[in-house]
Amino acid sequence: MSLFEPANTQRLDQDVVEQALQWMVTVQSGVSTEAELLACQHWRAQSAQHELAWQRLTGLNTDIRDSTRMLPAAGARTLLRSRNAPGRRTLLKGFAGLGVMLATGYGVRERVLLPELFSDYRTATGERRQLTLAEGVDLTLDTHTALDTRTTAAGTELFLSLGRVLVSAGDIRLSTANGQVLPAPRSRLVISHNLPWQAGTQVQVLSGSASIKLARGDSFSLDAGQQVTFDSQTDSTPRPVRVGADAWVNGLLIAERMPLGQVIAQLNLYRRGVVRCDPQVAALRVSGSFSIDRPDASLDLLTRVLPIRVQRVFGYWANVVAA
Template identity: 50%
Template sequence: MRPHGASEPALEPAVVEQAMQWLVRLQSGASSEAEQRACERWRLQSSAHELAWQRLNGLGQGLREGTHGLSAQGARQLLQARAQVSRRAVLSGLVGAGVLIAGGYSLQQRTLLPTVFSDYATGTGERHSWHLQGGLVLQLDTGSALDIDSAAGARLLTLNRGRLLLEPGQNADVRLRSAQVLIRPAPASRLIVQQLATTTQVQVLQGAALIDYGQGGARLERVAGWQQHFSAAGAEPAQPLNAAATAWTQGQLVAERMPLTQLLAELDRYRPGILRCDPRIAALRVSGTFSVDQPDVSLALLTEVLPVRVQRVLGYWAQVIPA
């Protein structure tokens, strides 16, 4: 494959998004033969589709170059070492290759790279738990990525993407970092931390946590029963803990008069492909419990309780529109 120069045509954001969704799905190890054939059909639909596919595959190949023949741990360590010195260079190279498009499309938001470099990661529609030494328990939600760095007996966790349920254990010395905060959970506490586009949400289920935030190094303590968002500008007002905060850990999404567009945005995180909401019905309110493990079943349920229908293209694109 020849190198991609800056003179090559830029790709539409929607095409890049489709290619990334296909790539993540097919490399997850959970794709079916039907999905592989559907991806091939998508690639054949236009030269832009094939170009986006080739560029993203070239990116993955380059990042993994030289890891063949190594143990899984050795390969991961090599990739992490590269990541520490070349993340910015890789992103710059993507801009030159036309994979990132001027005008606000952010690879960090779609987050292909964290799944390449991170110690622990989940794909679309996947949740996974780990029980580590010292009593540390982790559960990652769909599309999440986490790094762990241990030094002098302490563990520094970095949430690169997505949502994490953290249980430090009685004797675990743990710190958790996101883009906006540094969290020091108390022993035997339980908390959920979610990295959103511009904020970090912290939900304390049990115990307490010290939270450092803001450029001035402000600190506050939150105890069980409270949740709060933190941005680069500071801390938003604390709120009582959402009663359904842990529903995702059981594969459920609980809605209480939730705008349809918000509910679909949540289901979109668990469904391979693209899910969109027609603006004409975006404000419809939805109440009920929906499965995130079976998002298409949840979509079918919506058509029974709301005046909507689901319009699909190849099973990949789906849009909820007025019935």
């Protein structure tokens, strides 16, 4: 039976559908690593829903390749014309993504992976959220952020498992898997963890100061205007806070000779869809101010200042390539 009429009509959780889409993009990208392929296999083995979502998606790819008559005429002609073109695989993936949304009845809303689904506070694609805690702490959560509160003998502690948060500190401690951050009273800082373009945890002190204790036990301090990136075992030398470190709070991405690949990775977090950057253009340097609330407009702006173009499929998939 065709995947357009699946034999197993079990409804799939929206987040599982979205995770399957993400893994499909990774596996079919043509540049996936062995570690990514193993991680995909591990994800499929985690639950029956994961495997069912994967089978529906891969089966739908086959249906589309074997049954172009089922596509709109214009879409079928495009596929036939581009049978040997490099972009054909991208177009097929776009049809597959659309087919899954139609076959399951789900729209793709957000990209949130387990265990962040169960966090006390989390944000969806393009969402920013402001919180005020009882301890007098003001927080702004960036898109795709997962934050938990923990009560310990020493008081309330926040745990950031994913994303980025602006902290206007009262009496609070914030931890990640790599260590603990203790802001001084009335300090203001940005803490990020596990971002696509950043390994480990980063702390940027905008005002005041903060003490950092690594998971292995070492401690050090940061003053206003300093930032540092660290994991559970090592830390980098403190550097000046980059320009526009908190611009995302106001819906902006400020780039100062930033690699295009990093710019695209950041815009991808705010866009309801998937944006890929071709490695051939990922190292191009970008300077300027870009809207994260209108990521597609920002992609178009980039094409005016760099020798690149954006290939779009159904408004969901986008691929940034050389012009």
